[in-house]
Amino acid sequence: MNRMKAGPRPQRIGIRDVALHAGVSVGSASRVVNGAANVADDLRERVQSAISELGYRPNHVARSLRLQASRTIGCMLTDVTNPLYGKLFHALEDRLRAAGYVVLLANSLNSVERELEILSTFASRGMDGVIIAPGNERDAAVLQAVRSLDVPAVILDRDMAPERDHVLYDHVPGMRAVTAHLAGLGHRHVALVVSRALGRPMRRRIEGFRSGLAAQGLRADDALIVEMPSAMSSSFDAVSRLLARRPRPTALIVLGTNLLTDALNAIAVHGLRIPDDVSLVSLGDPDFARSYTPPITTLRVDVQQAAERVVSLLLDRVAHGERGPGRSVKVVPELIVRDSCAAPPRAERARARTRAAKPPVTARR
Amino acid sequence: MNRMKAGPRPQRIGIRDVALHAGVSVGSASRVVNGAANVADDLRERVQSAISELGYRPNHVARSLRLQASRTIGCMLTDVTNPLYGKLFHALEDRLRAAGYVVLLANSLNSVERELEILSTFASRGMDGVIIAPGNERDAAVLQAVRSLDVPAVILDRDMAPERDHVLYDHVPGMRAVTAHLAGLGHRHVALVVSRALGRPMRRRIEGFRSGLAAQGLRADDALIVEMPSAMSSSFDAVSRLLARRPRPTALIVLGTNLLTDALNAIAVHGLRIPDDVSLVSLGDPDFARSYTPPITTLRVDVQQAAERVVSLLLDRVAHGERGPGRSVKVVPELIVRDSCAAPPRAERARARTRAAKPPVTARR
DNA sequence: GTGAAAGCGCTAACAT
DNA sequence: ATGTTAGCGCTTTCAC
Numbered sequence: 001m002n003r004m005k006a007g008p009r010p011q012r013i014g015i016r017d018v019a020l021h022a023g024v025s026v027g028s029a030s031r032v033v034n035g036a037a038n039v040a041d042d043l044r045e046r047v048q049s050a051i052s053e054l055g056y057r058p059n060h061v062a063r064s065l066r067l068q069a070s071r072t073i074g075c076m077l078t079d080v081t082n083p084l085y086g087k088l089f090h091a092l093e094d095r096l097r098a099a100g101y102v103v104l105l106a107n108s109l110n111s112v113e114r115e116l117e118i119l120s121t122f123a124s125r126g127m128d129g130v131i132i133a134p135g136n137e138r139d140a141a142v143l144q145a146v147r148s149l150d151v152p153a154v155i156l157d158r159d160m161a162p163e164r165d166h167v168l169y170d171h172v173p174g175m176r177a178v179t180a181h182l183a184g185l186g187h188r189h190v191a192l193v194v195s196r197a198l199g200r201p202m203r204r205r206i207e208g209f210r211s212g213l214a215a216q217g218l219r220a221d222d223a224l225i226v227e228m229p230s231a232m233s234s235s236f237d238a239v240s241r242l243l244a245r246r247p248r249p250t251a252l253i254v255l256g257t258n259l260l261t262d263a264l265n266a267i268a269v270h271g272l273r274i275p276d277d278v279s280l281v282s283l284g285d286p287d288f289a290r291s292y293t294p295p296i297t298t299l300r301v302d303v304q305q306a307a308e309r310v311v312s313l314l315l316d317r318v319a320h321g322e323r324g325p326g327r328s329v330k331v332v333p334e335l336i337v338r339d340s341c342a343a344p345p346r347a348e349r350a351r352a353r354t355r356a357a358k359p360p361v362t363a364r365r
Numbered sequence: 366m367n368r369m370k371a372g373p374r375p376q377r378i379g380i381r382d383v384a385l386h387a388g389v390s391v392g393s394a395s396r397v398v399n400g401a402a403n404v405a406d407d408l409r410e411r412v413q414s415a416i417s418e419l420g421y422r423p424n425h426v427a428r429s430l431r432l433q434a435s436r437t438i439g440c441m442l443t444d445v446t447n448p449l450y451g452k453l454f455h456a457l458e459d460r461l462r463a464a465g466y467v468v469l470l471a472n473s474l475n476s477v478e479r480e481l482e483i484l485s486t487f488a489s490r491g492m493d494g495v496i497i498a499p500g501n502e503r504d505a506a507v508l509q510a511v512r513s514l515d516v517p518a519v520i521l522d523r524d525m526a527p528e529r530d531h532v533l534y535d536h537v538p539g540m541r542a543v544t545a546h547l548a549g550l551g552h553r554h555v556a557l558v559v560s561r562a563l564g565r566p567m568r569r570r571i572e573g574f575r576s577g578l579a580a581q582g583l584r585a586d587d588a589l590i591v592e593m594p595s596a597m598s599s600s601f602d603a604v605s606r607l608l609a610r611r612p613r614p615t616a617l618i619v620l621g622t623n624l625l626t627d628a629l630n631a632i633a634v635h636g637l638r639i640p641d642d643v644s645l646v647s648l649g650d651p652d653f654a655r656s657y658t659p660p661i662t663t664l665r666v667d668v669q670q671a672a673e674r675v676v677s678l679l680l681d682r683v684a685h686g687e688r689g690p691g692r693s694v695k696v697v698p699e700l701i702v703r704d705s706c707a708a709p710p711r712a713e714r715a716r717a718r719t720r721a722a723k724p725p726v727t728a729r730r
Numbered sequence: 731g732t733g734a735a736a737g738c739g740c741t742a743a744c745a746t
Numbered sequence: 747a748t749g750t751t752a753g754c755g756c757t758t759t760c761a762c
Contacts, residue, residue: 012515014755015555023731030757060490064426065598065738070735090446090472105470107455121467125425150377261653262628268633269658280665281748288626291599293634319659381741390749395741403747427739428753 001270013056022050025325032105032318033058064126073314074104074122076115077156081107083257084284084303085133088156088211090306092131099315101128110135112142118201119145129318131310133158137200158200165313169301171201174333175208175253176215178299179280181335182251186343187279189248191224191242193235193263205255205283224249227260235259239266240301242311243278251279251346258285264292275342285336294339378419383658387415398423429491438522438679439469440489441480442521446472448622449649450498450667456672457496463681466493471594475500477507484510492516494683496675498523512533517682519675523565530678534565534666539698540573541580543646543664546700547616548581551708552644556589556607556614558600558628560621570620570648587665593624600624604631608643616644617708629657640707650701659704666698 001293019029024043031039032047050056064070073096077085104127106118115134119142121131130149133156136142146153147161154165180325182190192209194202210220223245228237235254239262242249252262261283262276272278274294285300309329318324384394389408395406397412415421427434438461442450458468461692463650469492471483480499484507487495495514498521499508511518512526547555557574559567575585588610591603600619604627619628625647629639637643641657647654650665675696681687 012755015757016755026756027733027735027758028731031732034757040731042604043731057485057489061426061429062738063757065430065740065754066756068738070426079455080445081448081455083448083451086446086451088450089470092443093472102469102490104467106467107452107458124422125467141444172617234652236656238659240755258652262656265653265657278460287599287623288630291601291627292630293601308759343686369744377739378743391739392741392750396748399741405747408748424739428741428752428754430738431740431742433754476762 004250018050021047070126074127076132077296087303089176095311129314154314163326167309170330171204171330172208176212177335179212186252186287189249190251236262239263244272255282257284279341296340297338383415387411435491439492441497441702452668460676483622497677521678532674535695535697536569537573542700545575552616554614555706557618601627604628608635618646620648623647644706661705662703671696
């Protein structure tokens with residue numbers, strides 16, 4: 001009667017087939033599959049051989065329906081194309097997979113519409129939990145959607161809903177460490193290049209930059225804070241303009257992996273050496289920051305640690321029945337000091353032209 | 366009876382509740398939800414308002430079980446951390462989402478064990494189709510797992526099972542275009558840096574390199590083909606060694622995004638200018654290749670096009686009932702000529718030291 | 731320890 | 747056009 005047009009699929013094997021083949025009831029077969037305690041040895045063996053003979057695989061969808069749990073975690077990030085998010089997804093996937101969960105990834109691209117759609121997808125697909133970093137943390141509809149999620153959620157690097165769990169990167173002390181490092185070296189003209197100041201992360205970093213400078217008795221020069229129009233645009237020109245200023249900034253902080261390559265290029269084109277002519281600190285620690293000549297000092301958030309925190313918070317609720325109020329854990333970025341920062345040049349008045357004649361980059365130490 | 370310990374979840378709303386609330390049968394409610402034809406207007410309206418009043422959301426798991434289809438596509442790639450795969454996933458997700466599918470991403474990390482596990486997960490989770498690029502194309506177990514998948518599959522840039530659909534990057538002509546370009550400029554000492562030669566892609570590229578050179582009447586010098594031990598290791602030293610050879614190679618082909626940054630760095634450290642002293646071609650066209658000074662000539666596979674092909678092949682089977690034999694479509698990489706290649710320096714005998722005194726990089730054109 | 735049967739939420743056949 | 751109902755594959759109570 002209910003036969004959908006003679007499926008060409010060669011009759012998926014169900015637990016019912018296993019039971020039949022082993023000459024037991026489906027209940028017993030199920031108990032074996034799930035490793036229940038009360039099973040006689042011979043029955044277990046018969047079922048197990050039936051399973052391998054028939055090549056039976058439990059149907060996860062049916063199980064999910066029955067159990068009201070899918071062992072799936074939804075993960076909404078801005079864009080895995082960004083290496084930082086790519087690595088994070090990776091770390092999350094590793095840990096969750098080890099715990100028996102599968103991760104459903106969705107790129108929100110910072111689009112409100114898309115974020116709503118994704119959140120809705122997560123809801124109707126019965127995720128056991130979600131990990132999200134909404135680009136539009138301030139949007140009322142997104143906020144509403146997040147708050148009305150009926151599964152455990154961990155919010156990453158956004159400050160949205162106090163009743164939920166959060167993992168927050170502690171940008172302010174992070175940036176303070178950078179400014180302290182630079183100020184300690186003697187820098188007084190420090191420039192900052194950021195991708196876009198929307199959103200908590202950039203706001204906090206700029207805040208940390210200002211307060212860090214203030215703590216050193218310096219004042220942030222607004223003209224030295226450059227914000228890129230979009231995450232996609234090249235920062236080459238912006239950095240170039242910065243380097244053309246007089247007095248030239250003696251140190252540059254570049255907040256974004258994409259920005260770093262452009263900045264390095266701009267510095268080279270201006271014939272400047274790192275760190276002799278200009279000091280440089282980057283965010284995010286891409287692999288080549290380590291292998292660059294000279295190795296670049298970076299402010300790094302430990303992705304592994306962040307993933308660890310996120311997963312632990314989430315599984316507390318998903319798997320261990322935690323019921324408490326929203327918790328918030330901070331991950332402090334660490335300053336990895338390498339060779340791209342030094343004292344500012346004595347003669348800031350010297351002309352760039354003169355320098356262009358020197359070897360382009362300092363030698364590997 | 367079957368009440369799982371008084372779920373704290375506030376009684377998920379089902380279609381049954383909607384029907385009750387609207388005073389109709391579940392069947393009718395279902396018809397409205399699915400936009401069936403035979404529904405009276407007033408009934409439809411009543412159901413619709415019940416839906417929004419109750420905030421009903423169809424349970425996708427139940428629907429999947431009933432329909433024997435999950436509207437989910439499994440996607441197994443080596444590692445989204447690699448920008449090429451990141452972009453690809455992105456493009457795939459866009460298209461599939463538009464078609465009403467959700468993508469389940471899994472990073473295989475080239476581990477056999479993991480690939481088998483992922484494939485198995487895909488199978489038991491009832492994917493409607495899968496897109497895979499197994500790192501271990503030659504492994505018997507992986508091969509077996511791929512061939513015995515009982516859902517439509519598209520295999521990406523691997524040549525595995527003729528009965529399945531494939532999208533293959535046409536590396537040989539791609540590399541030929543590169544060598545032709547370089548040879549046309551007059552280069553005779555062309556070096557190649559590859560990340561690892563395992564796997565079809567690199568094998569084919571090297572093959573294309575050799576045959577391309579041969580077609581120009583040149584012979585590939587094996588000493589100029591450098592293979593990195595792993596995708597993760599820095600190629601700085603390898604490139605450095607290459608540049609220290611005499612006669613120095615006049616052109617460098619770098620097959621990997623990670624390798625490019627290291628190569629640029631090594632070239633700069635040697636005090637060499639691009640393209641005056643050494644020409645450079647890269648693979649994969651990362652964003653900064655365009656914004657670099659000088660802009661880097663790259664061999665690019667059009668990710669959008671590849672994704673388009675993959676999705677179209679897959680949906681033919683998943684959604685349009687295609688039953689035919691395995692199809693294979695090729696995507697030809699295109700050479701994007703920018704400013705990083707020029708004729709080899711006349712005086713190859715001149716010393717690097719001399720050159721180091723010149724400005725480090727050519728000006729932006 | 732094992733079997734029988736209910737039912738997770740939904741759709742589609744069938745009956746009206 | 748609408749209602750009734752079987753059953754997707756599985757787990758788990760309940761009775762033995």
